[in-house]
Amino acid sequence: MPETRDSLVSLNNAGVCVSDKWLVRGISLEVCRGEIVTLIGPNGSGKSTTAKMALGVINPSEGSAQCRRDIRVSYVPQKLVVDWTMPLTVKRFMVLSHTANENDIQRALSSTGTEHLKHTQVRNLSGGEFQRVLLARAVVNTPELLVLDEPVQGVDFNGEIALYRLIEEIRSELNCGIILISHDLHVVMSSTNKVICLNGHVCCSGSPEAVASAPEFRTLFGDRAANELAFYKHNHDHEHLPDRTIQELNNVRPASPHNLGDDASKNEELKRHA
16 A cells, blocks of 8 residues: 655645745645655745745745644744843743643753753853754644744854754654755755755755755755755764764764864854855
């Protein structure tokens, strides 16, 4: 028997036209439970518009959009305006716009490694801590679909890797679908099921490897950008720990000057073209 896909949202040749100008056109995609679909492209390429069509926030001017009825959706915005002068703990921040009981809050904070920050003032969080708290707030209602708009902005390179892994863990734990939006090409992680490259239309789509080697992708972003994507996709089987050791799959090895230099140079190369 063919495998049944548990579709959450889909677009079929959809587009949005505003004041006789097409923001995006000819977009087809599907996000199923347990999948990560990544939308990449330069600023203004229609990534957020595409996500809003899929969620039913914007009606397509042509084509069709389908979203499962009564689906639980959580959204981590690209920008969040917070009055940093207001006394606001992480616990209070978790329930600003929706209700959650103590057990749900504890579970969400634990799942993102931020349980110890529950009584910390939000204004005192680092960039990485704040992004993790945003993720905790998004998963407190156990969403079926999670939309992450530029989820690693303001986070250093090692923090980005940790957040990517956390996103993978959330996907596995909740078995939810994830739409990941980014203009940073190296955000396309190894667990992404599908990459859709946008520039007002679908330039190319498929696995990270297929997109990285597509002529349309290289025309839009250049060979160096394709190599960046391939770098993150490669074999990132280690994690940089605070004590500057490197955690591999089953052991820890010290970070030699040679290894630190390699990673530092790759870090700088990626940041220059992010």
